[in-house]
Amino acid sequence: MNATRALKLVSLALATALLGGGAYMAHKGLKRLAFEQQQHAQLQQAVDNARRLIPEVQQREQLVRSIKDVSMQVERLGFDPAQWGERRLRRAQGPATRAEAAQFLGELGRGGAGAIFVADMFDLATVSPEASLFHPPQPGDLGLTLGVSGTLHFQTVSALAPKVKP
Template sequence: MNGTRTVKLGALALATALLAGGAWLAQSGLKRLAFERQQAAQLRQSLDSARSLMPEVEQRERLMQSLKQVAQQVDRLGFDPAQWGERKLRRTTGPATRVEAAQFLGELGRGGAGSIFVADLFEVATLSPETGLFQMPQPGDKGLTLGASGTLYFQTVSVAPPPRTMP
């Protein structure tokens, strides 16, 4: 009888050891599962963040392509930035006569093809509601409001036009 009791106790000890090992493996698996779930949540958050940035990345990529095209066109036209200068211009919006407006606009265009005005703000309007910008002033015309700000680019070196080639 003692032998069967020993076998039963041995089997019980073995079952207890297997149960303890299984419990330890289950606990280890649960810890690993919790860690993996936390990593998955962080990765999903990173993925969502990356997806939200995609429109900006695509916009910057389009901008870079546009800049490359402009640079290629500038090279093709033989434009040399070292031959151009720039000046910031600003005329606060305020009353002006038609003569003053014509003089101001004439000054902007005086450089011809050798100057370019890039406006950040340009405003011209009549003060009289019955008078148009492109009509002869009527009696009682109150003049204009004129305002502009921007950058005037101008050539600092005169450049001869490229020779024409005959086909």
């Protein structure tokens, strides 16, 4: 019996050791699984962020292509940036008569092909709700409001004609 008992104790010890080793491996595997799940969540978040940025990247690529196209056209037409100057213009939003508005807007366009106005903000409106910008003022018309800001680009060197390259 002693040998049988010793065999049972050795078997029990071996089974206990295997069970302990298995529990240790399971615990270690669960910790590794939790770490891998955390890594997966972080990587998935990075992928989602990258996917959200794709439209912006595509828009920027389109902008770069447009800029290159415009640059090629400018070069083909012979425009030289050194022959152009710029001036910031600003007229604060405020009341104006139709004559003042017409004079201001006429002066913006007076430079012809040698001047280009690029507006950052342009607001022209009638003060009276029933008035129109496109019809003569009626009695009781309260005038307009006019506000403009932007950059006036103008030629500093007279050019006879644009040079067109084939």
